[in-house]
Amino acid sequence: xxxxxxxxxxxxxxxxxxxxxxxxxxxxxxxxxxxxxxxxxxxxxxxxxxxxxxxxxxxxxxxxxxxxxxxxxxxxxxxxxxxxxxxxxxxxxxxxxxxxxxxxxxxx
Amino acid sequence: xxxxxxxxxxxxxxxxxxxxxxxxxxxxxxxxxxxxxxxxxxxxxxxxxxxxxxxxxxxxxxxxxxxxxxxxxxxxxxxxxxxxxxxxxxxxxxxxxxxxxxxxxxxxxxxxxxxxxxxxxxxxxxxxxxxxxxxxxxxxxxxxxxxxxxxxxxxxxxxxxxxxxxxxxxxxxxxxxxxxxxxxxxxxxxxxxxxxxxxxxxxxxxxxxxxxxxxxxxxxxxxxxxxxxxxxxxxxxxxxxxxxxxxxxxxxxxxxxxxxxxxxxxxxxxxxxxxxxxxxxxxxxxxxxxxxxxxxxxxxxxxxxxxxxxxxxxxxxxxxxxxxxxxxxxxxxxxxxxxxxxxxxxxxxxxxxxxxxxxxxxxxxxxxxxxxxxxxxxxxxxxxxxxxxxxxxxxxxxxxxxxx
Numbered sequence: 266x267x268x269x270x271x272x273x274x275x276x277x278x279x280x281x282x283x284x285x286x287x288x289x290x291x292x293x294x295x296x297x298x299x300x301x302x303x304x305x306x307x308x309x310x311x312x313x314x315x316x317x318x319x320x321x322x323x324x325x326x327x328x329x330x331x332x333x334x335x336x337x338x339x340x341x342x343x344x345x346x347x348x349x350x351x352x353x354x355x356x357x358x359x360x361x362x363x364x365x366x367x368x369x370x371x372x373x
Numbered sequence: 374x375x376x377x378x379x380x381x382x383x384x385x386x387x388x389x390x391x392x393x394x395x396x397x398x399x400x401x402x403x404x405x406x407x408x409x410x411x412x413x414x415x416x417x418x419x420x421x422x423x424x425x426x427x428x429x430x431x432x433x434x435x436x437x438x439x440x441x442x443x444x445x446x447x448x449x450x451x452x453x454x455x456x457x458x459x460x461x462x463x464x465x466x467x468x469x470x471x472x473x474x475x476x477x478x479x480x481x482x483x484x485x486x487x488x489x490x491x492x493x494x495x496x497x498x499x500x501x502x503x504x505x506x507x508x509x510x511x512x513x514x515x516x517x518x519x520x521x522x523x524x525x526x527x528x529x530x531x532x533x534x535x536x537x538x539x540x541x542x543x544x545x546x547x548x549x550x551x552x553x554x555x556x557x558x559x560x561x562x563x564x565x566x567x568x569x570x571x572x573x574x575x576x577x578x579x580x581x582x583x584x585x586x587x588x589x590x591x592x593x594x595x596x597x598x599x600x601x602x603x604x605x606x607x608x609x610x611x612x613x614x615x616x617x618x619x620x621x622x623x624x625x626x627x628x629x630x631x632x633x634x635x636x637x638x639x640x641x642x643x644x645x646x647x648x649x650x651x652x653x654x655x656x657x658x659x660x661x662x663x664x665x666x667x668x669x670x671x672x673x674x675x676x677x678x679x680x681x682x683x684x685x686x687x688x689x690x691x692x693x694x695x696x697x698x699x700x701x702x703x704x705x706x707x708x709x710x711x712x713x714x715x716x717x718x719x720x721x722x723x724x725x726x727x728x729x730x731x732x733x734x735x736x737x738x739x740x741x742x743x744x745x746x747x748x749x750x751x752x753x754x755x756x757x758x759x760x761x762x763x764x765x766x767x768x769x770x771x772x773x774x775x776x777x
Contacts (some may be wrong), residue, residue, distance in 0.1 A: 273535065273723070275534075275535065283531050283535060283610070284531070284610070285723050285724075308610060309531065309532070309610070309704070309706065310530040310531025310532050310609050310610030310611075310686065310704070311531055311610035312531070312610060312612065326616055326619065327534065327616075327619040327620070327623075329565065329566065329569060329615065329619055330565065330615060331565070331612070331613050331615040331616035331619065332612065332613040332615055332616070344612065345607075345610070345612050346607060346612055349612045349613065350613070351600070351612075351613035351614055351615060352565065352613075352615065353564050353565060353591070353594065353595075353600065353613075353614055353615065354564075354594075354600035354602065354613065354614045356598070356600070360604065360607055361604075363608070364604060364607075364608050365603070365604035365605065365606065365607025365608040366604050367604065
């Protein structure tokens with residue numbers, strides 16, 4: 266594994282990139298592009314913001330809208346359930362950030 | 374794997390002209406009460422697979438599905454087992470299999486006198502039919518043009534849309550160029566992609582079919598408040614159904630989409646097809662569409678797929694009866710962690726070790742090896758999961774009663 270974790274932008278219109286390695290705080294190297302600051306651990310397969318985004322702004326990956334920012338997001342920030350919401354599925358906003366586990370089903 | 378790619382192998386010719394890559398005996402049961410007997414008949418026999426429907430009330434979708442599996446090109450013989458009380462008729466399944474040129478037999482457990490005589494009767498029927506199909510089914514050369522291959526993904530993560538599904542998409546491009554059939558499904562995992570999908574339509578008719586199927590899928594998801602995205606997907610970095618959808622859609626490659634087929638329908642002509650497995654609106658309400666990955670695999674096999682590609686990121690250990698399942702992961706960590714279950718590491722595309730084109734060519738060689746008789750990893754491990762559910766699709770409304 267390279268010392269600097271890599272991230273990949275699928276489409277030129279995307280404002281997020283996907284981590285190709287597990288990253289801890291420090292920097293990530295956008296494949297064929299700039300270096301991004303990382304302030305928190307981001308795992309392989311997860312997304313990093315390529316620019317500052319205002320709440321409500323469309324989040325684009327693969328060149329298509331994958332949802333919108335549910336609060337302001339800074340460049341280099343982890344983009345996931347806590348700051349990105351689907352334009353269709355309202356349940357996903359209520360899931361556990363780290364495990365994705367449902368919090369709205371009763372077991373007792 | 375050999376550097377020289379064979380382009381032809383030997384398969385099994387069925388009397389309808391279709392060619393199979395396996396020559397299997399299928400035991401079909403027609404109610405849950407017959408499931409133990411069916412499984413006990415098949416136990417320990419690699420070439421005897423089981424599917425069945427658990428409901429006592431019948432269901433047109435389930436019957437269509439089982440009839441499609443009984444006449445699947447990989448199936449040479451069918452034994453149909455009922456209890457004796459249920460709506461679904463094992464004799465009809467056996468008759469239709471026989472009319473398609475398959476060896477077939479059936480019985481009711483009640484008429485045989487219970488479990489033990491049924492096992493004797495069933496095991497004897499399997500031995501007899503196996504000998505018959507080994508002796509009588511003609512062997513013929515096959516190429517990629519004879520293949521129908523279905524693909525679905527499950528346990529997806531952030532690598533699935535970058536490596537696993539694009540590798541299958543690039544292979545599907547090659548398969549269609551070679552004259553074969555490629556089927557992708559999971560339209561409930563194409564949410565948010567209406568324009569992207571429609572732009573791929575081969576013609577105006579296909580565009581209309583895609584638009585109808587998409588709109589129905591969105592209406593379905595809104596009505597049942599279920600989107601096809603799971604905790605494992607979220608933990609793997611996928612945040613929304615739209616994001617998962619675009620990754621899933623990548624498995625369709627870049628060829629024009631010829632149109633939409635429904636469960637148990639074969640593609641009318643070669644090319645790339647979308648399978649719509651979403652229930653139609655019905656007085657019993659929609660019900661559920663893909664309650665698990667296995668249900669979708671059954672739908673793809675019902676369209677005649679001789680081989681199934683299954684793309685995973687997080688890792689999955691399912692297989693399938695009737696058609697061997699080849700497991701592809703775009704996540705090299707998962708490949709290493711679950712190497713006994715994973716056939717293909719497409720994660721090498723992300724490290725730069727392989728180009729997408731090279732990965733597709735290597736996957737094609739793996740498909741040809743399995744078509745030639747080499748067991749895929751799930752097949753060798755004995756994975757034969759199946760799931761036949763109540764569903765309403767292309768079903769005429771029942772006039773009487775409230776059958777499920």
